Amino acid sequence: MFRLIVILTIGALVLCGQDQSGRGRAPQALPKNLKVLTPEELQAGAMRMATQGLGVQCVFCHVDDRSSDEKQQKVMARMMFSMIKDINKKFPDGKVHVTCFTCHLGSELDPFSYPPIVKN
16 A cells, blocks of 8 residues: 555656646747748648658758758758649648658658559
């Protein structure tokens, strides 16, 4: 019984000690060097879509300074994001129909470097 009281007391202290108001947190910095994507698109998961669609991690396109354009892959990714946005704008329902995965199928390879999928 004593153990249960100790565990519940510790749990209560931990919960009471948490800052529920959000004060004390560092403000989230705005992304720098955005040219194609908006902060809202980033929050909605645009980078997650790219990493899943290409089967890569962040370092494939980014260096430590995420705002740097040092890697050619990042420049190409911007062109691809722009193309995807243009294609999806043409659909009247406003939904996302085309993503990175649509062409890349989870591979960083050029989508035209492997044979097309043929269904029988």
